[in-house]
Amino acid sequence: MQEFNAVQQVIEEYKINIVPSYRKFPVVVDHAEGSYLWDTDGKRYLDFTGGIAVNVLGHAHLATRNALAQQAAKIIHCSNLFYHLPALKLAQKIVGHIGRGKVFFSNSGAEANECLFKVARRYGEKTGRFEILSFEDSFHGRTLAGIAATGQHKVKKDFGPLCPGFRTIAKGDVKDFLNSLSDNTVALIVEPIQGESGIHIFSPGYLLEIRRICKERDILFFIDEIQSGIWRTGHFLAWQSLVSTVIEKQSVFPDGVSLAKGLGGGFPIGVSWISESYSDILEEGSHGSTFGGSPLACAVALAVIEEIEKNDLGRHVFEIGNYLLCSLKIFENKPNSLLKEIRGIGGMIGLELAVPSFNAAENLIKKGLLVAPASGNTIRLLPPLNVSLEEAEEARNILEDFLLSKL
Ligand SMILES: Cc1ncc(COP(=O)(O)O)c(C=O)c1O
Incomplete structure (x- = not known):
């Protein structure tokens, strides 16, 4: 040192x-x-x-440097008022790796979760539900909604009043999970491997059960893959590594996924993937980000994904x-x-x-x-x-x- x-x-x-x-x-x-x-x-x-x-x-890495230099020489930023191919190609890649749905681009993990929270609130609006649940020891970002969702006291301390409509619940026991649901619950967010709190892995059986219950109760099931995603555990997403069979993978299949961190290989980018049934909830004018999904960020993320796939x-x-x-x-x-x-x-x-x-x-x-x-x-x-x-x-x-x- x-x-x-x-x-x-x-x-x-x-x-x-x-x-x-x-x-x-x-x-x-x-x-x-x-x-x-x-x-x-x-x-x-x-x-x-x-x-x-x-x-x-x-x-x-040469792939990242080349993508940065080549895209920067073409166009770095153009706003979300226009279409561009790097965003489309990256969206197609992500949808290809997760499943049918659509993506919203942002710049960080906290923003990727914010987008999912807004999908949940809009969805719940129709049925008078608003409550978003998360697990003890989880980490979901440092924005006001992010800290409200995070299951660690030290992250929330002295930032009150906290954003209402979030509740942290105990993890690991299916009965406890069932008891913790309320008539207001509209969504659950899960980090399949809790990173910030010290690498705590959810068991496949528990994931399958809570997913099944969420489906039964019309509760949106969101997976925060911000730290665990982008092949870190072998598969594109960690939940895909945790459950082994095709049937189990179909059973756990989420309603929303948040990604950031590794996606840009060091260049800031966040992505919220939303499954087909809910992917038009955020209609025109309902959400946005000036920098989200710029040609530069998308071109770099695409190059990172292609390099990982190729090797x-x-x-x-x-x-x-x-x-x-x-x-x-x-x-x-x-x-x-x-x-x-x-x-x-x-x-x-x-x-x-x-x-x-x-x-x-x-x-x-x-x-x-x-x-x-x-x-x-x-x-x-x-x-x-x-x-x-x-x-x-x-x-x-x-x-x-x-x-x-x-x-
Ligand atoms: C699981 C998880 N969710 C959300 C975040 C927040 O991401 P960011 O710091 O990019 O806002 C992090 C960051 O550590 C994370 O590990």
Whole structure:
């Protein structure tokens, strides 16, 4: 980690000029390539933070750079008053990977969820229902509706009065779920693998049951794939990885999906996919975004998707993830090991530790590995989908050294 005054100077200037809402590590980033990132001192880090599940192709990938440069030379932005082919091609790709429906483009995950919430409110309007349910420990964004939906107290704290019509419910028990529904409930939003709270995976059986109940009760079933989507767990969406058979996939098939993070490989873009039955609820004039779905954002996202497809990176990251999971599992609950539990699928792995996550991440950064802290004592490994086996071995060795150390 950088130690000299230049770093301290940047930190001090940040304090003067930038709102202090993020807890940061004392690293001043200079540049990055592939799975590696360099600070302004020239120190190299293996980047398993992946921009928090964003940099799916690693840093400075040629496909992303070419798409950016070529589209920027043609047209960057034109407003949503006009049609353009990058938006159409990207929409067709996403619909092809999820199923029949339509998409709305925005710029971030929180906005992608906002759009789904607005679909729910409009749908409920006709029947006098408005309530949107979410699960404890979930994370759905930092806007006022996003924090109202998020199932973590620390995210909502001191921002009251919260946006009305949202309720957080307990997860895991079907009976509890049934009891928590009310006559006002119009929608449920689920993160199939909860990321920010520390990689908590919903069981396929539970997902199937709550989906069935939602269908029975005419409750819209939304899946937040903002962190878990874009082949991070092997399939395009994590729920597709969690349920195995075609029949199960048809049974869980959602009414809405939100995507962002990895979709643009680092370029901001959010997408809300809405299934066929509800995809015209947001009629002309009812929703919008100045920047949403610009030619540049769509062209880059399309190039990212095509690169992942061409190289079958979903399968690749699933196998690399298996290697990491198996080779780190041996440190679980061993005397002298800091690892309490390891959870995950593919390139979405959580290590629950005996020490706070931020301290652990700080220690790993000193050893040259960047990881993303999650709530409590869990650190996340969110490498690029094209991470090599050698890079995974390097990360594993640094982690072994850390797990057997005394922090
Ligand atoms: C599951 C989930 N939903 C929503 C969001 C919000 O996305 P954004 O930060 O792009 O608004 C995040 C971000 O971490 C997320 O992980």
